[in-house]
Amino acid sequence: MIVLTLLTACYRAPPAPTGPVELPSAGFEQDLAATQAFAASRPEYERPLGDGLSTVPGLPDLSARTCGACHPAIYEAWASSTHAHAWTDRQYQAEIGKSGNRWLCLNCHTPLRAQQDLWPVGLVDGDVERPELVRNVAFDAALRDEGITCAVCHVRDGRIVGPGLVGGPAPPHPVQADPTFLAETAMCERCHQAVAEYPGKGFVCTFRTGEEWRAGPYDDEGVGCVDCHMTRSAGPAAVGGPERAVAHHGWRGAGIPKVAGVQPPVETRPPGLDVTAAREGDALVVRYQNALAGHMLPTGDPERWVQIDVVFVDAGGATVASESTRIGQVWTWWPAPEKQSDNRLAPREARSWSLGVPAEAVGATVTASSHRITQETADYHHLGDYPRSVVTHTLTVGW
Ligand code: HEC
Ligand code: HEC
Ligand code: HEC
Ligand code: HEC
Ligand code: HEC
Secondary structure, X not given: OHHHHHHHHHOOOXXXXXXXXXXXXXXXXXXXXXXXXXXXXXXXXXXXXXXXXOOOOOOOOOOHHHHHOOOHHHHHHHHOOOHHHOOOOHHHHHHOOOOOOHHHHHHHHOOXXXXXXXXXXXXXXXXXXXXXEEEOOXXXXXXXXXXXXXHHHHEEOOEEEEOOOOOOOOOOOOEEEOHHHHOHHHHHHHHHEEEEEOOOOOOEEEEEHHXXXXXOHHHHOOOXXXXXXXXXXXXXXXXXXXXXXXEOOXXXXXXXXXXXXXXXXXXXXXXXXXXXXXXXXXXXXXXXXXXXXOOOEOOOOOOOEEEEEEEEEOOOOOEEEEEEXXXXXXXXXXXXXXXXXXXXXXXXXXXXXXXXXOOOOOEEEEEEEEEOOOHHHHHXXXXXXXXXEXXXXXXXXXX
């Protein structure tokens, strides 16, 4: 009796099952067919890109290094890009795997099937955090580590798709000019324009760079993502090839470093923000504009922000007063993700900020900076010395 009572006291109902469920393999072909059928039932940004399993005749494998042997300048630029670090990125590594939604992340950060260790074949009760997964025997860990590698954008159905170069040496691989590829923004928007709500979950998908670009003036002017982010310069597209206008594969964004010594990619254009400051009567007037970004400034990840700091100094150089303004979105994540405010700068939008000058001040320093995450979030993810921001402008005004 006593034993029974104790047992009863210790009994807990088993917790409701959560998280992914791994199913036994039904054989490679069957698993592939099942994951393809599942993908076909999901929106585009929840699917892998292409098949990612086929090889290209004439090439031993699809690794970026293989391409780099003949396309060294493009390889070097790519290797400095955040695309090349979309898997290894420390913040990404800290975030991924905390929820059963990991399979969603892979479709943009390592979007080829060969880059994905586990393939989704279904969802338990339609729950995106409870995928049914099968192990991919064709998984290539080295290719996964390359993140958004060359093959993600350039390999379709066993061919290399590209802008359609003519008159050069015969490539060792079949090439095809792809009209969808050439409609430059479509390729970028596959990952940079994705909006989805997941009711009852603590996450959303909110990448609106494509629609921000479309709402601004650059779309009508015929200036797309590639024109600003892959500026062209003269050089061969492949070793021994003729001089061409080759697109820079660095995709520099705000220029916040991620990997010491590699990041950010070389400057191919100035930052998006333009800032000036001048004393006008009793006030210091700071004028700032989204001068060069073809979308909101900042765009993309909702946590990003741009900050302008003003520090007034006295004749001895000591700080008299300081003020700052934050340009970005504010979200709350609990009980459900919700945008609270948004004061970002639309393309070409200009504002001015007038500050009263303290009596003792003889001058001011105005700094602008771009930020990726708050110290608080970095600490939460144990990111240590991971760089969080970059100073883009420093102006000194005296009177
Ligand atoms: C053995 C050398 C070699 C290797 C390896 C190689 N390429 Fe090429 N590739 C070339 C040559 C040569 C050209 C033609 C260059 C020209 O016409 O200026 C070319 C052309 C291209 C083009 C332009 C196609 C077009 O007509 O629009 C793309 C894109 C491309 N390669 C991507 C890749 C990718 C991605 C890889 C790796 C998966 C790769 N290449 C591997 C030699 C190579
Ligand atoms: C397969 C998905 C995918 C495609 C296609 C893609 N991107 Fe990205 N892009 C990403 C991801 C993911 C990141 C962020 C990686 C990280 O921070 O770890 C990113 C980052 C960037 C950045 C920010 C760099 C920085 O330093 O903050 C720029 C700029 C960019 N992409 C431009 C482009 C352009 C232009 C195209 C089209 C030619 C494109 N992307 C195509 C997924 C993609
Ligand atoms: C008129 C030029 C222009 C066009 C067109 C443009 N961009 Fe940008 N983009 C910029 C500049 C400049 C920045 C850097 C902003 C800054 O300094 O913070 C940037 C930043 C970014 C970032 C990084 C966000 C960050 O905070 O670092 C991403 C991602 C991006 N662009 C993607 C795209 C995509 C995708 C398209 C097409 C839909 C596009 N851009 C079109 C100029 C452009
Ligand atoms: C995020 C997508 C993306 C990735 C990743 C990518 N490229 Fe490209 N690539 C493009 C775009 C876009 C163009 C320019 C198309 C155009 O001219 O309109 C291009 C052009 C090229 C060309 C033709 C020359 C030129 O500049 O027009 C070659 C060759 C090439 N890429 C090779 C590579 C190699 C090698 C890698 C990996 C080291 C790579 N690409 C990674 C999107 C990508
Ligand atoms: C629809 C495509 C897409 C999906 C799905 C996706 N990402 Fe991203 N991710 C991006 C793009 C695009 C960027 C770059 C945005 C920018 O730089 O403005 C990015 C950037 C990031 C960054 C870097 C942020 C920064 O400020 O540098 C992290 C971390 C990240 N993603 C984590 C995740 C995780 C975790 C998941 C899954 C829960 C996920 N992503 C799913 C497209 C995607």
